[in-house]
Amino acid sequence: MDAIAKATRQPVRMRGRSYVAFTFCPVVPIAGWLEEIDATLARSPGFFVGKPVVLDLSAVDLSQSAIAHLVASLEQRNIRVLGIEGVDASHVTTSMPPLLTGGRHCVLTQNEPKKPEAKPKLTSLLVESPVRSGQSVVFAEGDVTVLGSVGSGAEIVAGGSIHIYGTLRGRAMAGVNGNAAARIYCHRIEAELLAIDGYYQTAEEISATLRDRPAQAWLQGDIMRITPLI
């Protein structure tokens, strides 16, 4: 590789490029038309910022000074005019934006940013393996279903209800976000602790007659009910 780049003369490169410009078509009285522009700007102040604007004066007959005044008025409103069309060349001075011809009509489409396709929000979580001691499954968005057992020392925390198709030996906390209608269902209950919406019962308080059978826990007011399912 050359350490020093050779200074070579390169031809000036030019490329064509087209842009879509807003075209203003002022009507008489100009003062009234400017008021409308002001109203538009009041609604959305940044609407014309950074957008090319062309003045089409074919509908009005303005003198050179009137054109200069119009351009200045727009500039006051932070609208910079890129070019003028529809007037005689004699009306345009060098201090004004250049005279444009050959503009083609096009339809302006509002380019609103597309909203990303909203994913259907998960409302339940399925756990297919046993939940082992020390593991914690937390799902605040909805229900949790466990196909295996929940080991002693494991915990399930759900915003909604909890369904356990094995033995519940650990802790189950349902309705943690204040959902008092949440319930806990399990195929066999040997739970260490059950909680719904902050109300809880420990293993000691769970009636021994419920042990070893399918059961559900639910809230009746502020009392936790645990009833056999079958």
Place this chain on the structure above:
Amino acid sequence: MAKVLVVTSGKGGVGKTTSTAALGAALAQMGETVVVVDFDVGLRNLDLIMGAERRVVFDLINVVQGVAKLSQALIRDKRLENLWLLPASQTRDKDALTDEGVGSIIADLRTKFDWVLCDSPAGIERGAMLAMRYADEAVIVTNPEVSSVRDSDRIIGMLDSKTVKAERGERVEKHVLITRYDQARASRGEMLSIEDILEILATPLLGIIPESQDVLRASNVGSPVTLNDAASAPARAYTDAARRLMGETVTMTVPLARKSFMNRLLGRRAA
């Protein structure tokens, strides 16, 4: 194809080291080349059970740190020429083990042996994590009591999440080995039954080792129980377990158990 097998439990004193030595010796007796690796840095015991404590020069940590070569640290068993021991350091602690160091040693051992048996320390900290880290299979040693079973459940959860295999989306093959099982006490309801343990752990059974004085007798003379008295009940149970590890189908028997009980167990094994 070498197999790396970790013998683990979570809880201490359930028989990990005894089981590592017994299974290692049983596999070696079947003609496999076996190395038993002691991961219990700082509290090493495997050398005592293997009767090699007076021949330890270099250890696992020396190899991890590059002080010694693997071949210098490996100790060949005096009774079985295809059984080797890689001892742990007694003067260091588990922080001396590094993930990369253990990984390279295990990779090295894979090229030399049919079986690499890692004797895990108790607990769920660094030593136990690194012992299971590179395992293909795991033997979870469990006593028939609730604390041991719950700890085993915890360890099974970690085998499913913290090992290299698990991180790659594969599965570590797991087996439950029930040790210190006393048929008489279990039938009196003083111990968890085999069914209860398997129901809680939801993991296939590798074997049931009966509570026996032979185990203590063998450790006292520094010999794996399978080598000390091959005819003893625990030795037979360990040998059966080793044959199952080799892929053989061996009828699950609890020494001194009744036939009907064995039949009930057989239904479980397929799970």
